[in-house]
Amino acid sequence: MSAYWSTGVDLPNLQQPALARLTDFVTPLEHVFFLRHMAMPEIDRASWRLAIGGLVEHELLLSLADLEAMPQTEICAVHECAGHPLHPTVPVRRVANVVWRGVRLSEVLKRARVAPDARFVWSYGADKGDYHGVDIPAYVKDMPVSELHGEAMLATHMNSEPLSGKHGGPVRLVVPGFYGTNSTKWLVRLALSDTRSPGYFTTVMYNDRVVKDGLEQLSPVWRVAPHAVMVQPAEQARLTPGKQKIVGWAWGADAITRVEVSTDAGASWAAAQLDAREDHAWQRFEFEWTPPSLGTYQLRCRAFDSTGVGQPEHGVRNAVFSISITVE
Incomplete structure (x- = not known):
């Protein structure tokens, strides 16, 4: 890369x-x-x-x-x-x-x-x-x-x-x-x-x-703003029905204290399980989800740090991350 x-x-x-x-x-x-x-x-x-x-x-x-x-x-x-x-x-x-x-x-x-x-x-x-x-x-x-x-x-x-x-x-x-x-x-x-x-x-x-x-x-442009990305599933992934595991990383200059995931393009959000930070490393998060039906879904994630700062929706380098996946 x-x-x-x-x-x-x-x-x-x-x-x-x-x-x-x-x-x-x-x-x-x-x-x-x-x-x-x-x-x-x-x-x-x-x-x-x-x-x-x-x-x-x-x-x-x-x-x-x-x-x-x-x-x-x-x-x-x-x-x-x-x-x-x-x-x-x-x-x-x-x-x-x-x-x-x-x-x-x-x-x-x-x-x-x-x-x-x-x-x-x-x-x-x-x-x-x-x-x-x-x-x-x-x-x-x-x-x-x-x-x-x-x-x-x-x-x-x-x-x-x-x-x-x-x-x-x-x-x-x-x-x-x-x-x-x-x-x-x-x-x-x-x-x-x-x-x-x-x-x-x-x-x-x-x-x-x-x-x-x-x-x-x-x-x-000095301190790193809070950020989260998903690494599993990948963008445009095709999944089979049943329980899914959404996994990703979150990081920032300050420790991340909360990560939220949306499976409906941002209409609703739920807290993911988040690991504690070691040194200045990124933090793993995980979210279990069972798609209610077949079809295409937009998954999003966002992080919040210990000072309460989160990720804006758009227009910045750490805008909310999203991917599209299909359950078929």
Whole structure:
């Protein structure tokens, strides 16, 4: 499952990833999506270095061996694409649940001694080039220092395997609970700053337009909104009569506390059985249903997180998910 965000992107195809493959709690590497904005850089692992500077007392230049010598940590976390940056309201539902291994970002920043007035971490990737006619000198994202809790890491492994080039290796930033666009691939530099980055992917791309106090404002695409999808049955499945089991995954920056399923195109909803969250992983839900008759049904699911926020019906990247199935 791979894609390149190009101007000729086929939006209908983007809305239909192979969700039926995602039946494992930990997504196999061959089913983890791969996306890039520009050409994928070639990086030599032996000569790779990570520069850390800006508002710090001690600038650092770390090799892969330096990172591997530091205390290692693992976290299982859902990894979700925020969608096409030119079409932010189109749900693409590219998602995986993986085990990351690496060094906590807090461990590295502790050694650099971050200045008290630092408010943002700018992360630079090695990828650069033309993006829809705009010359990008380097892919740059930023994150508030206040949001970077102990879970953020410099990842060197995915599912126990060294991080491959196509997934951002040898090292990428991983920020559990935030959309994948913030987990900068091919990481080569971190800079601490008291302001947000002026980069194209922070000021133009990956910003949602929201209305607050009657004024339209740009809101950075950071925290993952509540989301749920069904992986069983699959879209357009043909089922035999009798008891059916609807199975899926739910996730968000905050733990999901309720998932509801509709078997009548949203006319009515019922609560599904929901597993508790582990780390920042997705949560399995299950719903048993016996179709009352033969025919075509539209099944829907929606998630609600611990703050009470749920999924809107339409017009957003985490719109309510639905599939059509036939009982025959």
